Amino acid sequence: xxxxxxxxxxxxxxxxxxxxxxxxxxxxxxxxxxxxxxxxxxxxxxxxxxxxxxxxxxxxxxxxxxxxxxxxxxxxxxxxxxxxxxxxxxxxxxxxxxxxxxxxxxxxxxxxxxxxxxxxxxxxxxxxxxxxxxxxxxxxxxxxxxxxxxxxxxxxxxxxxxxxxxxxxxxxxxxxxxxxxxxxxxxxxxxxxxxxxxxxxxxxxxxxxxxxxxxxxxxxxxxxxxxxxxxxxxxxxxxxxxxx
Numbered sequence: 001x002x003x004x005x006x007x008x009x010x011x012x013x014x015x016x017x018x019x020x021x022x023x024x025x026x027x028x029x030x031x032x033x034x035x036x037x038x039x040x041x042x043x044x045x046x047x048x049x050x051x052x053x054x055x056x057x058x059x060x061x062x063x064x065x066x067x068x069x070x071x072x073x074x075x076x077x078x079x080x081x082x083x084x085x086x087x088x089x090x091x092x093x094x095x096x097x098x099x100x101x102x103x104x105x106x107x108x109x110x111x112x113x114x115x116x117x118x119x120x121x122x123x124x125x126x127x128x129x130x131x132x133x134x135x136x137x138x139x140x141x142x143x144x145x146x147x148x149x150x151x152x153x154x155x156x157x158x159x160x161x162x163x164x165x166x167x168x169x170x171x172x173x174x175x176x177x178x179x180x181x182x183x184x185x186x187x188x189x190x191x192x193x194x195x196x197x198x199x200x201x202x203x204x205x206x207x208x209x210x211x212x213x214x215x216x217x218x219x220x221x222x223x224x225x226x227x228x229x230x231x232x233x234x235x236x237x238x239x240x241x242x243x244x
Contacts, residue, residue, distance in 0.1 A: 023125075025182075025208055032216060033196070034189060042184020043208060048112055050210035050220070053104055055186040060119045062147075063182035064103065064111040066090065066158075066175035067126050074134050077126035078109040080173030081229070086163045087111065090175055093161055097153055106207055107228070113150075113180060118143040123181040139180065147180050154178045191217030201244035203237050204228070219244065 015027040017036060025043040026036045034040075044061035048054075055061055066087060068076035082090075084107050091105035102114040121144045124137040139147040155177050158164060164174035192200055194217075202213025203221045205228035213220045223240050225233030 024206075028209060028212055032192070032212065034212075034216070039187050039189045041187040043182035044112060045184045045186050046211035046215065047106065047110065047182075047207040048114070048186075048211065049214040050207035051104055051106060051112060053102070053112060053114065055114065057185075058116045059114050060116065060183050060185055062113040062115065062118065062123075062180045064113040065126050065179040065181070066109040066111065067177050067179045068173040068175065069134055069177045072133050072135060073131055074126055074129045074137075074179075075131065076173045077130065077179070079175035080167070082109050082167070082175050084108055086167070087175070089163050090158060090161060093157055094154055094178070097157065098150065107205070109175065110207060111178075115146070118147055118180075118183055119185060121147055121183070123147070123183060125181050126179040134177075151178055151180060187215060189215040193217055201241070203240050203244070205232060 015030040016022050017026070017030070020026045020036060020040075023043070025046060026040055029036050029040055042061070044063045045055060047063065048061040053061070065077060066079040066082055067074060068079050084105070087108060088105040091103055091111055095103055098113070104112040104114075106112055118139075120142045122140040129137050138144070138151070158178070159174070159176050164176060167174050192198060199219075201219040201221050202209055202216075203223060203226075204210055204213075205223070205226035210220050221240050221244060223233055223236045225236055227233075
């Protein structure tokens with residue numbers, strides 16, 4: 001760190017502009033030089049790009065978290081960091097609940113739902129309400145009834161699913177609910193090359209960053225063993241960056 005500071009430039013930068021809630025979505029757009037006021041439409045549409053989910057002009061993408069709710073409280077916004085394999089099973093079980101709607105499994109607890117409604121609903125990130133009563137933070141405003149219906153209807157299906165029964169038996173937190181948030185339409189962004197005359201690559205296990213990379217026209221590199229958590233393949237990411 002000392003060597004980086006000596007050979008580089010040090011200072012402070014405001015990556016989350018006034019009026020925006022602190023979040024990695026807004027901050028990472030700012031770091032890459034994209035003004036959130038012009039290019040930020042929500043977290044989920046960025047993640048949709050990473051998942052190769054096309055969004056039409058009327059589509060609204062939602063982050064669909066698997067969460068753990070106990071006694072009406074948000075106990076875990078990640079459902080105990082549920083595995084992607086388990087998540088795919090649960091998403092398949094929820095598909096009949098949402099005919100005509102597009103539901104996609106993602107990495108771990110991070111999934112995607114595409115509707116043609118709900119753009120202006122007020123939705124709260126589940127990681128902001130840990131150990132708080134979820135009833136106080138349900139979606140509000142336009143189309144909130146539909147969002148609440150989907151969230152409530154998913155509960156009984158998830159609670160009795162074999163994946164969750166096995167998790168409970170193993171002492172793990174179940175993914176006994178879904179939580180919709182982070183919605184928005186597809187953004188418009190100029191490519192990084194057009195904006196700065198430079199090429200580049202994005203190396204990350206996180207769909208948010210992969211999506212920003214795709215919208216920016218960067219090369220998105222998948223690294224085996226990259227997880228986005230502390231157990232990620234750091235050496236593999238370094239090697240990929242050197243070869244990019």
